Amino acid sequence: MSFLRVSNVEKTYLGERKEEVIALSKMSFDCRDGEFLCIVGPTGCGKTTLLRLIAGLEQPTSGDIMLADTTIQGLNRETTLVFQQYSLFPWRNVIDNVCFSLEMKKIPKKPRYKEAKKFIDLVGLNGFEKAFPYEISGGMQQRIAIARALCYNPRLLLLDEPFGALDERTRHRLQEELLSIWQQEQKTVVFVTHNIDEAVFLASRILVMRDRPGRIEQEFKINLPRPRERRSKEFLALHIRVREILEKILTANNQGGAL
Ligand SMILES: Nc1ncnc2c1ncn2[C@@H]1O[C@H](COP(=O)(O)OP(=O)(O)OP(=O)(O)O)[C@@H](O)[C@H]1O
Ligand SMILES: [Mg+2]
Incomplete structure (x- = not known):
């Protein structure tokens, strides 16, 4: 059964010269409960x-997005979005960042901290509760952003290039952590990335988007067993297939090869 259903969604913006920019057109896909969906595609x-x-x-210009059979009409408790840029509150320490949503719900300090601790431990940052964002590395800040999103207890976790700014080693470690959290907490994940290796490593399914206007070009179901071996023939073959599609899109657009 589909948990998230995007049906015929179109989104237009007004550009700088008041021209219409069609950001998304006729976008349709389903996502099952518990799926790890990765989305890749050229910039823009x-x-x-x-x-x-x-x-x-934001609201679609036309079309419909349903979450567990209800049309999404604004911010909702089922979903949290983690951004590419570290988006912690700089004036709050780690634990107060993580339990922000519980504080908004007026949960008293003791149970709030207990819950936050659980997620701080889950992302491997036990001992850093009192640190401030400026005192910890980028990778640690991104872990905290994920812990904060989990503390909100969403059924659907949306991540927008969350590891884009990290070095490869840290990125790989966080990918493994995210997978184990996904398995343990049984969340549904929609994860945007520019990195094909990351998509093939994480996804149950990859949607490749094209631009002008934005829509789905192709879908890859990834059945490789976990943990995935980056050097396996099957992994590399999938990597190449996704890359070929993206390169075709870029060549058609004459964008000169940047993903
Ligand atoms: N608020 C806005 N006003 C006008 N145009 C916008 C707005 N937000 C996005 N756009 C346009 O919509 C299109 C899609 O933008 P979007 O940020 O969703 O792309 P993206 O795939 O996330 O790109 P990137 O990979 O660079 O992050 C772009 O042409 C962008 O300029
Ligand atoms: Mg983007």
């Missing part, structure tokens, strides 16, 4: 727009 193809629509931060 509407990936962030799509996540913002699913999160209820």
